[in-house]
Amino acid sequence: MSKLVKLTLAAALATALSPAVTLSSAFAAKTSLIMGMVLEPPHLDPTAGAPAAIDEIVYANVFEGLTRINDKGEVKPALAESWTISEDGLEYTFKLRSGAKFHDGTALDAGDVKFSLDRARADGSTNAQKALFADIKSVDVVDDTTVKVTLSSPAGSFLFNMGWGDAVIVAPESADGNKANPVGTGPFKFSRWAKGSALDLVRNEDYWGDKVALEKATFRFIADPAAALSAMLAGDVDAFANFPAPESIPQLEADPRFKVVIGSTEGETILSTNNAKPPFDDIRVRRAIAHAIDRKAIIDGAMFGLGTPIGTHFAPHHPAYVDLVNAYPYDPAKAKALLAEAGHGDGIKATLKLPPPSYARRGGEIIASQLREVGIDLEIIPVEWGVWVPEVFKGKDYDLTIVSHTEPMDIGIYARDDYYFNYKSEAFNATMANLNAEVNPEKRYALMMEGQKQLSQDAVNGFLFQLAKAGVWNAKINGLWENSPVQANDLTGVSWSD
Structure with missing residues (x-):
């Protein structure tokens, strides 16, 4: 066979094989x-910001905590491969993963854990969930891979709390730059x-x-x-x-x-109410709003049927959930009567600040229409997250707003003195204090149920639906x-x- 024939044959074989090679590459699994x-985060540090969009990018992907929450809501080991708990429930000793490193090459050690937890609970902490760390009395380095956390009182949710994005472990060398890098x-x-x-x-x-x-x-x-x-x-x-x-x-x-x-999600979607600002400091006005809200119309109109009605701040899929949707049935006549009883028979004018999500913008239009029917005239003010967070969430400069609270098991936020609802209740605070100290699951569930009923009774917010x-x-x-x-x-x- 001549050299020319050999070359021609080789070229023909290459041409014949190339579709097969291309086909194989096309069907290879993507990587x-x-x-x-929908939302872009304001920054990327989950220990220094409340927006869910931060965690939606970095939780479990970039940052890890001592524990982590899996897709079933279970607490699993993360940077702590194991832990022991003292008989009195006050001391948690965590054994850290061997060989774990930060992305800049520095090794993870017990000092990083102490730094992270002490930073989160410090007086000047900017952690949006600082209350998660309130029960920590001290954090002690036992050795490079062992850290002991001592609580001031037993906390039944401590391991779960350590799995939040707000509790991820950061290094002192890079913590200040985590918002951008x-x-x-x-x-x-x-x-x-x-x-x-x-x-x-x-x-x-x-x-x-x-x-x-x-x-x-x-x-x-x-x-x-x-x-x-x-x-x-x-x-x-x-x-x-x-x-x-x-x-x-x-x-x-x-x-x-x-x-x-x-x-399902942990997202309780609510008509957040400034309980300290007249006329919303009057329980009769808040109850009037509760009776003026038609949840089904909101879910159908804003969410096209996707959503579960709620009557308090608690997820319907949780075993301790209490169905309080009918505590304030849709009743415009009752709403008008309550407003008149509160001295607002001629109506109320207020503002409704709406952040970007479609559930807020679409739902806000429907709620404004419903409240208008009973004499509450709302001026709708669309705001971006860059305005909503400092103005509404931090500054408490609002009458009403709509937001979905997607943090897990967050009924305890109503006991925070500086929270943007401005809700004050010694009875509810006592219930949450008892819940935090209780470790028995059945007793914890009973306290959760009691807290749900208290929030409904006080009509703290307009409880709308659980976000699907x-x-x-x-x-x-x-x-x-x-x-x-x-x-x-x-x-x-x-x-x-x-």
Whole structure:
């Protein structure tokens, strides 16, 4: 065979084989993911901010705590591989993972744990959930991999609290820079943030545990519901853990390219009320609002039927939930009578500040219409999160607002003296103090039930509905959470099918 024939044959074989090679590559499992998110976080430090969008990016992905909460709401080991508890319930001794490192290469040790917990509970702490650490009396380094936490009184929820995003472990060398350049111990590392557009994480090749399947994860910020739908249909994003256009769910359910999962969240969606500001400091006015709210109309109109009515600040899927929806049945005539009794027969004028989520903006229009029917005229003021957090949440400069509180088991926020509801109740505070000290599950449930009834009785807020988790993602994606027991888009178990 001549040299020319050999070369021609080799070229022909290469041409014949190239489609097979291309086909094989095309069907190889992907190792990247683009996750759509409605809200962009103000920064990336979960120990210094309340917005859920922070944890939805960094929890379990970038930062880790002593414990972690899994997709079933269970407490699992994280940076602490094990722990022992003293008989009196006051001392927790944690054994740390060997070989765990921060993303800058510094080793995790007991000193980092002490720094993190002492920082979170310090007088000048900016931690949004500082109350989680209130029971800590001292944190002591036993050795490099052992730390002892002593409580001032038994706390039945302590291990669960240590699994919140607000309790992640940070290093003193990098803590001050975590808002812009988060340095954690997790299986993903921060890579890039194009403000207003997207944020990238990459796989941490030096992770102490099992490597994740994804080499790269991108969070793309798309606030507009119509744009979110277009992005899904066009394949510009692979998933929305919390899809913002419930009206489009039937269309996506009918498309075999997608998997639609309607799960539950810890998100109590409420008409937050400034209990210290007249006329809302009058329980009769707050009860009038409760009677003026038609929850079904709000859920149908704003959420297209996705949501569970609630009558207090507690998740319906929890075994201690008390159904108090009918404590204030929809009754406009009763609402008008209560307003007249409170001296507001001629009506009330107030403001309703609405943050960006569609449940707030859409729900706010419906609620304003309902309250208008009983004589409460609301001026709707749309605000961005950059205004809502300092003005409403921190500054308490508001009459009414709508927000979904997505922190797990957060009924205790009503006992905080400086919380933005401005609710004051010695009886409720006593119930929460007893709950915090109780370790027996049945007794804890009884106290949770008592607290729910107290909040309903005082009509602290307009309790609307439990936020549903409408997840939509490519049908080939595995491992995304179907429910949200904590604020998280945990990508540690996510992979693509071939």
